[in-house]
Amino acid sequence: MMEDNPVCLGLENITSITPTICSLMDVRLPDISTEDVIDDILSISKKKLETVVTKCLVYAPDGIGYFLTIRYKEQFKKMDDIAPYSIRLCSVYPPKTPICFASMFTGALPQIHGRDRPDRTVLKCETIFDTFIEAGKKVAIVAVKNSSIDLIFRERSLDYFTEIDDESVTRKTIELLEKDQHDLLVVYHQEYDDALHQTTPISEDALIAMNNHIESFIKLGEAFNTHWSKYNRLLLFTPDHGAHINREDGRGTHGSNIPEDMIIRHYYNIEKGKND
């Protein structure tokens, strides 16, 4: 069982993201979700808010590992104003995108949600999106066309925005923040993961992509604070897994039970709304 995985010892797991959001927004947990919340996030909420969180933006950049946040500390420091808090977490095994996001948004380990291979068919089990919809909340997923997030959470009554690249995902998300018709926005970017597979996790192209994700998150966070200032709100930066160099071909890859692939850092902030 992954709970006993020595790589993850003492760390929160990405399965805790769903119960944490549900608890803060007072929505029922998906039926297969763990009840294990991230106490640090809950205690920030207790300190800052008198009531529940009403709006949430989850920014999910693909493949940003914990080691990057240490090695390129200065770059990640730029996110301090937008998301001053962070937590080190463990991904799930195998650390492949559709498996990780299935865990992040069901609150369950792969052996429970059943997605233990990186296929992109629709996930049938209950997710945070289903319990949000049941609670009358409006959900949107904004993702690059044919990415895992674009495909595996289909067939639900939520708004899917399928874009051609990261830049148009950002543009669409800002438009949605301006329109203010949703309660939960999940936003996915993939440039870093694309670059690491073509080169290495610390190649020039990969670092350009990493910086683009940092800049995008800041831009989205600022728009989130501007357009949704009246609401109690939760902002999250939640990559799915890390990466390492494959010794055979010298390129970046992921899927192993090693710290480079399994350990990630999530950033977050909670702000009190002017009206909430």
Ligand SMILES: [Zn+2]
């Ligand atoms: Zn990848």
